[in-house]
Amino acid sequence: MxxxxxxxxxxxxxxxxxxxxxxxxxxxxxxxxxxxxxxxKAGLASVTEFLLRAQSPSGRADRDSIVDALxxxxxxxxxxxxxxxxxxxxxxxxxxxxxxxxxSMRVWSAASSSGQEPYTLAILLKENLPPGWTYEILGxxxxxxMLARAERGRxxxxxxxxxxxxxxxxxHFTRVGPEWEVAAPIxxxxxxxxxxxxxxxxxxPTFDVVFLRNVLIYFDxxxxxxxxxxxxxxxxxxxxxxxxxxxxxMGIDDGFERVVTGRxxxxxxxxxxxxxxxxxxxx
Amino acid sequence: xxxxxxxxxxxxxxxxxQVWASYLDTDGEKPLVPLPPDKLSRDVVAxxxxxxxxxxLVLVACSSTASxxxxxxxxxxxADEVSEGDVDxxxxxxxxxxxxxxxxxxxxxCTLGLPEVHxxxxxxxxxxxxxxxxxxxxxxxxxxxxSVLEKPQGGETE
Amino acid sequence: xxxxxxxxxxxxxxxxxxGLNFDVVEAGNGREALDRLAELExxxxxxxxxxxxxxxxxxxxxxAVRADKKYRGMTLMMVTTESExxxxxRALAAGAHEYVIKPFTPDAIVDKLVMLGLIPxxxxx
Numbered sequence: 074m075x076x077x078x079x080x081x082x083x084x085x086x087x088x089x090x091x092x093x094x095x096x097x098x099x100x101x102x103x104x105x106x107x108x109x110x111x112x113x114k115a116g117l118a119s120v121t122e123f124l125l126r127a128q129s130p131s132g133r134a135d136r137d138s139i140v141d142a143l144x145x146x147x148x149x150x151x152x153x154x155x156x157x158x159x160x161x162x163x164x165x166x167x168x169x170x171x172x173x174x175x176x177s178m179r180v181w182s183a184a185s186s187s188g189q190e191p192y193t194l195a196i197l198l199k200e201n202l203p204p205g206w207t208y209e210i211l212g213x214x215x216x217x218x219m220l221a222r223a224e225r226g227r228x229x230x231x232x233x234x235x236x237x238x239x240x241x242x243x244x245h246f247t248r249v250g251p252e253w254e255v256a257a258p259i260x261x262x263x264x265x266x267x268x269x270x271x272x273x274x275x276x277x278p279t280f281d282v283v284f285l286r287n288v289l290i291y292f293d294x295x296x297x298x299x300x301x302x303x304x305x306x307x308x309x310x311x312x313x314x315x316x317x318x319x320x321x322x323m324g325i326d327d328g329f330e331r332v333v334t335g336r337x338x339x340x341x342x343x344x345x346x347x348x349x350x351x352x353x354x355x356x
Numbered sequence: 357x358x359x360x361x362x363x364x365x366x367x368x369x370x371x372x373x374q375v376w377a378s379y380l381d382t383d384g385e386k387p388l389v390p391l392p393p394d395k396l397s398r399d400v401v402a403x404x405x406x407x408x409x410x411x412x413l414v415l416v417a418c419s420s421t422a423s424x425x426x427x428x429x430x431x432x433x434x435a436d437e438v439s440e441g442d443v444d445x446x447x448x449x450x451x452x453x454x455x456x457x458x459x460x461x462x463x464x465x466c467t468l469g470l471p472e473v474h475x476x477x478x479x480x481x482x483x484x485x486x487x488x489x490x491x492x493x494x495x496x497x498x499x500x501x502x503s504v505l506e507k508p509q510g511g512e513t514e
Numbered sequence: 515x516x517x518x519x520x521x522x523x524x525x526x527x528x529x530x531x532x533g534l535n536f537d538v539v540e541a542g543n544g545r546e547a548l549d550r551l552a553e554l555e556x557x558x559x560x561x562x563x564x565x566x567x568x569x570x571x572x573x574x575x576x577x578a579v580r581a582d583k584k585y586r587g588m589t590l591m592m593v594t595t596e597s598e599x600x601x602x603x604r605a606l607a608a609g610a611h612e613y614v615i616k617p618f619t620p621d622a623i624v625d626k627l628v629m630l631g632l633i634p635x636x637x638x639x
Contacts, residue, residue: 106389109389113391231617251457251461336635430525431525445520455595
């Protein structure tokens, strides 16, 4: 009844690609427990049969349901806190001063996953921008499954317990059945699009802030370089890039300079290096 | 109760899975498997009464073995160290937490009573009411059951 | 301070916070908690408070504590099954600083305590 090594490999490879989840060996019985109900629902006798079906070209829906069944509540709101503190304490005040007449901000959450990061960013902007300012957040991810979840903006009680201050919870979320849904004003400010960071980007506007957290680690150096270069071309010259806690542009792309802010680092385009203004030339 | 306000088996599943992930299976080693067991058990039934805008019971039922495992997991002790009082406290709290979450799906306002734990509850008069929904699962190879019963208003004295 | 009428819940919370190097004082309801507070030499940094308890519930306890300047240094965190939007608003309006909905994972408590500055970043329950 146990999961065979190659079956576990298929599943762990799938969730790693689609949801950046790492399944350590030793978790075979957990995976099996989660997949058995899926197999039964599909009218199949065993997980083996279900996985065979999922691996076929027409098994997209099966693969999506596997990812969904194995996605645990790994992410939390305000993940690692420091970048969000830096955003509130340094980046927003600076940009408010710099963007004076325009009074708008555009932020990109470049590995938006189930949506907690872009919605956190929207909440922070709503709370901290002066009245009369508009803002938009773009969330992109490679997984259509994740994008669908993010667009729904609904989270379980366990998920909203994680790192979201209660005052912000009551202000920006409403109850829907047993779940909590991001309130309309916040949802309106966030849009989602499928994007593969490792491939050439479609036409995109430029951004004031980009969050690219904990996704570069999955790429090799060449791909990292390409991603950072493309992102730099979409970042305003005085814009900011935030990476994951253990990540850096150093040694990969010297078009960025690192600025230590509070207990974290942020990156901005190095002045003196020509930065093409957006893929379509839109400023 | 209108259709939109009635909790469903799926709601119970979602609540139970969160309760298990929080208290009984924090490391993912002892998952609650959402498959009906071969045979249900009413060795131990813990329940909380709901009253106010809605009247009924939220119940957690399992085998004696499962109740000891649950108490052990909840209270951080070995299954062989668990006393009857421990089982009552642990199962009572499970019913309380599950009940509280079910309450938020019911018409407002409602309040929860104190949990009660009954043993060998097969023909227990306490368990009367119309079943609204249920969720059956297997945990550590043992049957686990969560259900919601609606009682007629003003039927019983408190 | 852990205030809950359920022995099981007090045990769970005690395990989590003593693992974070807090000393723990328990009480079974709001009235008992006020009595114990009056006896303590040092005001606790943190109180984890259930809502539904006999004698004096969590909301009443929060209201009482917030009315007393002596306890101004105490962070008040509700830990309760009450999960309706309106209930959370009531608790925050009464003066609770934070709110955790049951069921909660140990990480949820840790996250909130880090946010409140009561434990350092990177702490583990």
